[in-house]
Amino acid sequence: MTQPLLSLSLEELTAWVQTQDQPAYRGKQLHQWLYQKGARSLLDITVFPKAWREKLADYPIGRSAIAHCRTAPDETRKYLLQLADGLIVETVGIPTEKRLTVCVSSQVGCPMDCDFCATGKGGYTRNLAAHEIVDQVLTVQQDFGRRVSHVVYMGMGEPLLNLKAVVRSLQQLNQDVGIGGRSLTVSTVGVPRRIKELAEHQLQITFAVSLHAPDQSLREQLIPTAKNYPIAKLLEDCRYYVKTTKRRLTFEYILLAGVNDRPEQAHELAQHLKGFQTHVNLIPYNPISEANYKRPQAKQIKQFSDILHKHHIENSIRYSRGLEANAACGQLRTQHQPATTSPEPA
Incomplete structure (x- = not known):
């Protein structure tokens, strides 16, 4: 299973870009775009070569999608x-x-x-x-x-x-x-x-x-x-x-x-x-x-x-x-998915 990029540290990202035949300094750029600029896809990272971005467009970053947002007064x-x-x-x-x-x-x-x-x-x-x-x-x-x-x-x-x-x-x-x-x-x-x-x-x-x-x-x-x-x-x-x-x-x-x-x-x-x-x-x-x-x-x-x-x-x-x-302490609930009770995690 491919490890999402958002799970990696600066050192790990630097090692990863090098496996992609990119220079080491791209690791620092990638780190900044992930953790500071909030990139959701490698396509978002405009400092990267266009051809490389397109080649890895579907590589998992590890971001979720907002299914719903509700704002209180x-x-x-x-x-x-x-x-x-x-x-x-x-x-x-x-x-x-x-x-x-x-x-x-x-x-x-x-x-x-x-x-x-x-x-x-x-x-x-x-x-x-x-x-x-x-x-x-x-x-x-x-x-x-x-x-x-x-x-x-x-x-x-x-x-x-x-x-x-x-x-x-x-x-x-x-x-x-x-x-x-x-x-x-x-x-x-x-x-x-x-x-x-x-x-x-x-x-x-x-x-x-x-x-x-x-x-x-x-x-x-x-x-x-x-x-x-x-x-x-x-x-x-x-x-x-x-x-x-x-x-x-x-x-x-x-x-x-x-x-x-x-x-x-x-x-x-x-x-x-x-x-x-x-x-x-x-x-x-x-x-x-x-x-x-x-x-x-x-x-x-x-x-x-x-x-x-x-x-x-x-x-x-x-x-x-x-x-x-319904966003205060004790009010969070899973409204948009079926409840599935599993054994207590280790």
């Missing part, structure tokens, strides 16, 4: 991207005056089956390759006509179940696309052994763990796969990550009305996190049609935050954008 855009095999993956572009953040998917679907999340309701199909993750960023960058500043792995899928490709894509976004490591965020609900494995890569990224409950029983209700990963062991691995990388870790906590937003649960969460080098993102729930959970009232949200602050647990309330386009 706040200018957030949700894209349905069609991959080379016809499957659809979702990605979101979130603009502000100073930033353009892309929320990327790491899998087609998701096997984690979180009870409050639309993506998990559609089942899991396959992992994404690294170039398919990088492509999402380049697609949003081109469509907005401005440089992407931040990338969050919070779309479809569980990144740590596709760790090899996710690490590779992080390296490419940093080294090839030029996005700073600390502007790249990987979010996980927790996969046994994978947090320690990620720590060993010593990436200068932001790492976020979706906790969503202060006790094991409730966490298993919300995240069925948590039965394989006791909360005490999860927090132990999180401490290992902080110690190994010397970087602060973020915890994400979706607030569900009457489920995990009570004052006593805030106190219990604070006890777990005392002495931890961490920050907590409190995320008021984004409703989906497939679940009956509700968003807490503003006073409950503030009370929960205030209790954490009293325990000296740094936290902030993060209201998601893109609600009107």
Whole structure:
């Protein structure tokens, strides 16, 4: 199988052009056109000889096609991207005056089956390759006509179940696309052994763990796969990550009305996190049609935050954008392809 050019580094692209009887400097040109200018075909690269471009017109670059794009009133855009095999993956572009953040998917679907999340309701199909993750960023960058500043792995899928490709894509976004490591965020609900494995890569990224409950029983209700990963062991691995990388870790906590937003649960969460080098993102729930959970009232949200602050647990309330386009946290879903549930990926 031919390896798409978007999966290659500068050194690998230089070696490839030489196999095509082209001078080595063409590798740098190709790298720039792929990762900075977003070329979708070798025909686009006008600095290359016309005859060579035409000869390799069908050589795979590794770019997807925009099957659909929906824009919310706040200018957030949700894209349905069609991959080379016809499957659809979702990605979101979130603009502000100073930033353009892309929320990327790491899998087609998701096997984690979180009870409050639309993506998990559609089942899991396959992992994404690294170039398919990088492509999402380049697609949003081109469509907005401005440089992407931040990338969050919070779309479809569980990144740590596709760790090899996710690490590779992080390296490419940093080294090839030029996005700073600390502007790249990987979010996980927790996969046994994978947090320690990620720590060993010593990436200068932001790492976020979706906790969503202060006790094991409730966490298993919300995240069925948590039965394989006791909360005490999860927090132990999180401490290992902080110690190994010397970087602060973020915890994400979706607030569900009457489920995990009570004052006593805030106190219990604070006890777990005392002495931890961490920050907590409190995320008021984004409703989906497939679940009956509700968003807490503003006073409950503030009370929960205030209790954490009293325990000296740094936290902030993060209201998601893109609600009107079903593009906010937990709302991504595979609408344009049949759900195919496969065994959990290795």
